[in-house]
Amino acid sequence: MTIQEVLSANVKKGISELYEITLPSVEFQPTRKDFEGDITIVVFPMLRHIKGNPVQIGEQIGAFLKENVTAVSDYNVIKGFLNIVISDSFYVSYFDTIRAERDFGLVTASDDAVMVEYSSPNTNKPLHLGHIRNNLLGYSVAEILKASGKKVYKTQIINDRGIHICKSMLAWQRFGNGETPETTGIKGDKLVGNYYVAFDKAYKEEIATMVAEGIDKKVAEKEAPILLSAQEMLLKWEAGDEEVVSLWKTMNGWVYKGFDITYKNLGVDFDTLYYESDTYLLGKDVVADGLDKGVFFKKEDGSVWIDLTDEGLDEKIVLRSDGTAVYMTQDIGTAIQRVKDHPDINGMVYTVGNEQDYHFKVLFLILKKLGFSWSEKLHHLSYGMVDLPSGKMKSREGTVVDADDLMEDMTKTAGAISKELGKLEDYSEKEKEELYKMIGLGALKYYILKVDPKKRILFDPEESVDFQGNTGPFIQYTYARIQSILRKANETGVDLTMVPDAALILHPKEKELIKQLQQFPDTIQLAAENYSPALVANYTYDLVKEFNSFYQQVSILGETDSAKKVLRVQLSHKVGETIKTAFSLLGIAVPDRM
Known part of the structure; x- marks a missing residue:
């Protein structure tokens, strides 16, 4: 049991005995640094149920706890705040229960199933920086929900039809000279994206020509010959024209192969796929x-x-x-179809940018009015856009930050900084490249996921790869430092299986580290409830800061007391495990050496 659970049960028992009142809940908060105590019970909310002076009530509860709860060694009351001092033996005992728990913080999956949708790209262009935030959020939320005890299905709906697809197809017909990913060596999604940009260029040129001939610009924008041809192609596709459908299948096939490479490099996956070409008539x-x-x-x-x-x-x-049908019709039908395909689904999470907030309010309300009980458990994981120091991205103009290019640049940046630090002399070139990729991707993912999803992000690649501060590389470096400690401990024969001595007097930094570990299971549950990987990311940073403070102030391998040394190595080991678990929920790998 956590200390909150122990105290909550005993505070309620004390209130019942002292005042003959049933207290529904107990409110806790961390004890302020300038007061003695490990956890604080807030007395003020109790005044709704108990009449009296908050200081006096706090004193009575504190005295009851000290007398009846072995974990409570002392207390003090400051106004309406009851500060509780927890015994070292409680923390040692708690640590003993979690030190060998391999799945610490994780809950066994139940039959309560949820579907998480993310990515959902158009097949007329490669994935870009905006898609990266979408994918990282959706994947991480799915992993966090899984860790909280849910059964999770990861899915996406691929927008593989419509006028935007026909624009790329028409441009390839006119300007492509039969080129393919194989003949050009260009990744399929990038090749198709190039023709989307080529269409826009030709379209603007036609508009300019028409305006020069005296045609109103708005009329020209609607009647440009290349646009009318694209609209005609869409009608042919919907009518099942063999030639158009064949080209559509070929070019989409190029894009899917390209997407698969990007997803693999980004480290995200899906359990099921839906295609708009199959779902647009649903509903x-x-x-x-x-x-x-x-x-x-x-x-x-x-x-x-x-x-x-x-x-x-x-x-x-x-x-x-x-x-x-309109998009809303399609989304109504797709939601219903997903529940038919997966009857155990009890909710869905849609990872879509905040420009679609209104759309999802309407969708969820319509499904509710149609009588679907599961509509009460639909959630729009709304997120802010990603900006760059250079400004806003525009797909039609080809000014997007390509996802593949960004990941490659992050790897190069991580490599350059790692070389400057000069700690990789004994690495092979292959090992170096793998490490640079791990650091670069870790930097990218952490920088994006540490921010609350609702907030807009200004992404700075250089800042994200900093080895100091609230960054992925800083946390990865601390993990690698812990692995180094464990290797040396193993060489000197430290027994990690030894039961900690319950009579140990803890150093304040040891106690703080155990208290921080204690928060991990609750952090996962809170992150799942709020669909917020940022809670896991920032918890991990706080844990790492606490460990580094512990590392600097407490001797670990140099400790002469064997019982203390064992506990400190075990603590290091558990912190390392927790970092690895937390980062896995964010889709980030950790290196054994750096």
């Missing part, structure tokens, strides 16, 4: 059924809508007047 039958039930209504032009004004939203179209 039409649901709309027809909802129309019969009065959930939707039809306007004079034949279009179908839902009125959400009573919920503070507006009217939303779900079917056009010509009977074609």
Whole structure:
């Protein structure tokens, strides 16, 4: 049991005996640094149930705890705050229960299943920096939910149809001269993306020519010949034209191979895939059924809508007047299809940028009105955009930060900084490259994930690879330092299986480290509840800071008292394990040497 659980049960027992009142909950907070104590019980919320002076109530509870709870060695009351001093023996005993726990902090998976959607790219361009934040968030949230005890399905819906795809296809037909990824040596998704940029260039040139001929710019933008050709191609695709469909399959195939390489390098994966070309007609039958039930209504032009004004939203179209589906229709159908495919799903998490906040409010409300009970457990993992010092990215103009290029640059930056530090003399070239990649990707992932998802990020590659401060490399370096300690401890015969001596008097830094470890299981649960990898990332940084303070102030391998030495090596080992587990939830690897 954690100290909060022990104290909570005994505070409630004390209140019952002292005041004959049932206290529903006990509020804790860390003890302020300028007061003696390890944990603080906040008395003020109890005044809703107990009449009296908060200081007097605190004194009575403190005295009860000191007398009845062996873990409590002393207490003091400051206004309405009861500061509790916990005995060293409690912390040693607690550490003994977790030191050999290989899955410390992780909960065994239950049948409570959730689906997490992330990535969901268009097949007309390669993945970019924005996709990296999406993928890292979605993957990490899926891993954290899994660690919290959920059964998790990772999925994406690939946007493989529409006018944007036809633009790349048409540009390849006109300007490609039959080139392929194999003939050019260009990764498939990048090759297709080049033609998306080529289309935009040709489109703008046609508009400029038309405007020069006296045609209004807005008219030119709608009637540029290359755009009309792309629209005609889309109609042919929807009609099943063999030539268009064949080209679509070929070029999408190039893109999928390219995506697979990027996903592998980024370290993310998926359990199931959905394709818009399969799902874009889903939902039409649901709309027809909802129309019969009065959930939707039809306007004079034949279009179908839902009125959400009573919920503070507006009217939303779900079917056009010509009977074609809109994105909302598709998303309704896809959500229902996913539950049919995975009947054990009890919720879904959509990892999508905050520009779609309104869309998901509407989607979830529509599904609720349609009577789907699981709609209550749908969550939009909304996140802010990623900015660069150079400004905003634009796909059509080819000014995006390519995901592959960014990962390669991060690896090079990590290599340059590592060489400056000069600690890799005994590494082979292959080992160096693997380490640079691990550090570079760790820097990238940690820099993005340590920020609350809702916040916008200004990404600075140089700052992210700093080996000091709240960065991935700093934490990786501390992990490697711990592994070095463990190797030396093993060489000198330190027995990590030895039971810690319960009578040990702990150094304050040992106690602080155990207290920090104690927070790990709760941190995972809190991160799962809030869909926030940032809580795990910043917990890990706090743990590392605490360890480094411990390392600087306490002798580990130089300790002459064998019982103390064993405990300190065991503590180092557990901190290392916890760093590795926490970083695995963020999709970050840790090196044994640096």
